Amino acid sequence: MEETFGARLRSRLDKYGPLCVGIDPSPAQLLAWGLDDSPAGLEKFSRTIVEEISDVAAVVKPQSAFYERWGSRGVAVLERTVRDLRAAGPLVILDAKRGDVESTMIAYAEAYLDPGSPLAADALTVSPYLGLASLAPAIRQAHTNDAGLFILARTSNPQAEQLQSRVADQIFDAVASLNQGATPLGSIGVVVGATVADPAYDLSRLNGPILAPGLGVQGASPSDLARLFAGVRHAVIPSVSRAVTENPARIREITLRYRDDCAHHLAS
Numbered sequence: 001m002e003e004t005f006g007a008r009l010r011s012r013l014d015k016y017g018p019l020c021v022g023i024d025p026s027p028a029q030l031l032a033w034g035l036d037d038s039p040a041g042l043e044k045f046s047r048t049i050v051e052e053i054s055d056v057a058a059v060v061k062p063q064s065a066f067y068e069r070w071g072s073r074g075v076a077v078l079e080r081t082v083r084d085l086r087a088a089g090p091l092v093i094l095d096a097k098r099g100d101v102e103s104t105m106i107a108y109a110e111a112y113l114d115p116g117s118p119l120a121a122d123a124l125t126v127s128p129y130l131g132l133a134s135l136a137p138a139i140r141q142a143h144t145n146d147a148g149l150f151i152l153a154r155t156s157n158p159q160a161e162q163l164q165s166r167v168a169d170q171i172f173d174a175v176a177s178l179n180q181g182a183t184p185l186g187s188i189g190v191v192v193g194a195t196v197a198d199p200a201y202d203l204s205r206l207n208g209p210i211l212a213p214g215l216g217v218q219g220a221s222p223s224d225l226a227r228l229f230a231g232v233r234h235a236v237i238p239s240v241s242r243a244v245t246e247n248p249a250r251i252r253e254i255t256l257r258y259r260d261d262c263a264h265h266l267a268s
């Protein structure tokens with residue numbers, strides 16, 4: 001039997017330090033690199049990041065939207081990127097934020113979490129806004145395939161608070177019960193933005209990973225992590241995309257700097 005996603009994540013974070021590098025090949029990023037906004041540009045951007053950081057980043061998170069812009073040619077680049085990353089070592093969280101009625105959720109779960117799928121990743125971001133129970137097929141698929149999920153709970157964008165603050169605790173309760181008894185870490189994670197001013201949530205019950213995007217361009221810095229995630233620092237995966245990848249000549253250097261800064265601020 002393979003190790004669970006939570007176990008693989010625990011050992012990768014322990015070995016490489018707490019950081020997820022996001023691959024977000026937006027038109028602006030491609031332009032900054034002097035690349036065409038085209039599938040060939042996506043390919044060069046993605047391949048360069050895979051080569052620069054696979055041996056130093058615990059986790060990598062490609063953003064599906066930027067590949068989907070190019071239809072099947074973009075998705076083909078995403079497939080290669082996910083496959084190359086997994087072969088090189090990092091765990092891959094595919095950021096597609098899927099969520100739908102149960103029957104459709106079965107298909108999303110197969111598309112991203114079945115090891116036989118061309119887009120199979122280690123974990124997927126999912127949205128709970130069709131009801132936590134609608135995510136059941138993805139949870140089943142994750143458990144069957146030793147994969148993981150990251151459920152949006154309190155996202156990094158300023159528009160999120162009014163809606164999400166009403167339901168975030170329900171999501172944390174559900175995730176806590178899904179991860180009960182898992183060692184060394186559950187495979188069902190949550191997303192809590194590093195930009196959140198005062199979360200006031202008890203995250204210690206989760207027994208699962210916390211993906212924390214929002215570092216860099218969205219305004220959070222590694223020093224925010226310690227206060228925000230006091231008591232659960234060992235389970236945090238800080239995530240940064242544009243701030244690490246905007247200059248192709250400095251990807252590795254800036255990745256190492258973020259990684260070491262995050263490790264410093266998350267040391268318990």
Ligand SMILES: O=C(O)c1cc(=O)[nH]c(=O)n1[C@@H]1O[C@H](COP(=O)(O)O)[C@@H](O)[C@H]1O
Nearest residue numbers: 063095125155156193213217218240241242
């Ligand atoms: O699920 C995510 O990764 C995510 C959740 C969230 O709350 N906020 C957030 O920014 N993200 C994603 O993380 C990335 C952030 O990119 P940067 O702002 O360039 O670091 C984007 O791909 C977002 O879609």
